[in-house]
Amino acid sequence: MPGQATAISQIEALARWALIGDPTTASGEDMVSLGRLPNVTRDPSLFRQNVLNEVGQTLKSYGTVMDHEIVITMKRRSAAILAAMVSEYTDATTSRSMTTAHGELTGATLCLVTDEVKANGTPLTDLTTEWYTSVVSTDLGAIANQIINGDDDQTYDVTFLAQTVATDQDDQSLNAGYEQAFAGDPADAINESTPTAWSLPDVGTW
């Protein structure tokens, strides 16, 4: 008989460099760098269900990784860059404005990079680099409003949910286990007989 379902959070909070956008276009031109984020929290939201026998002994357990939740804390410039990706927010250099519409970012690939990789100029294929194949955030309107109205020293928090997708942004099939989140070389994610590798930005350009 089914037993107790438990949600297991494994939250890690560390500073990271972040890039977001489309890694499949030439030379990483569509990967936008947000710079160094002082705090990034990643919660894989593991879900476990135990199957028990009549006397309450665990027979087996099964579970899955739910949607990764990634919360990033940004300084002002990072927030301005991220907000500029959202159509509802407009930066006209001499002025900034936003519509009253909902600020949403969908379908972008998020990449989190350690200080060591950045400092050493290691490629983004390093095993410590985390990739979230497709993320969605629905609260960018809030930070856009904060950027317009806030002061220079405050920080901005945005929550992303990592979605599970079958293909990358170039419509290439993804291998099982790579559809939501993975670390290391994106070449291992693609399940095509003639794959087109993701074109990652060069060291020093992000």
Place this chain on the structure above:
Amino acid sequence: MEPARRGHVVTEFASALANVSAEDSGKEYRVRRPSVKEALIILAVVERASGGDWDPWRDLKEVCAGWLPPGLFLSVFAGDIPRHKSLKFIGDLMKRGLSEAHEKNLESTQKKARKTSWREIIAEYATAWGMSPGEVLSASWPVFIAMYAEIERQRAREQLRMWEAVATARPGGKIDSLKRRADFGEKIYESPDSMDDDWFERQMERARSWRSRETNGEA
């Protein structure tokens, strides 16, 4: 002796000093490293500590009798040798085997002991490395000096992890001070607010390009 360099075998962990020559006969002896307890008594005598009925010279001879090989002991404490010469020999012998970096650590630890006490330093060491005070007193003196310096670096690294998790990183201030103490060296920890305008404009262009693709349905 050339001081041990980072990445090379550190001499503090060797079990014994070699080639200690007796001044009168020139004979060479192999001497083990003093323990923390032996070293503290010797330091107290060298620094002319006093108190109550304590006879420093008697205690020094008792410690050295347990520490030095018999031949060397007799040579150092022979009746006709002035006490200050014996004391200098013992004091110099204690410092041998410490690398240049750890000689500095010894000075700063002694300075701290003068402000607080050796008891406090031993208690701190014992807590940091999960040892009893007795185990600390039996530990090798050069290793004690080397590892005491590590406590500060490890603490700074732990604090830094906590700060990076809950605090915002501001240029300068506590985080940079912790990074220096944690010996993280020259690494890039710039916040985007301190990166140059060219970088910012480049990223803003990319962001606008993404937005244009999304709006026009090119994604």
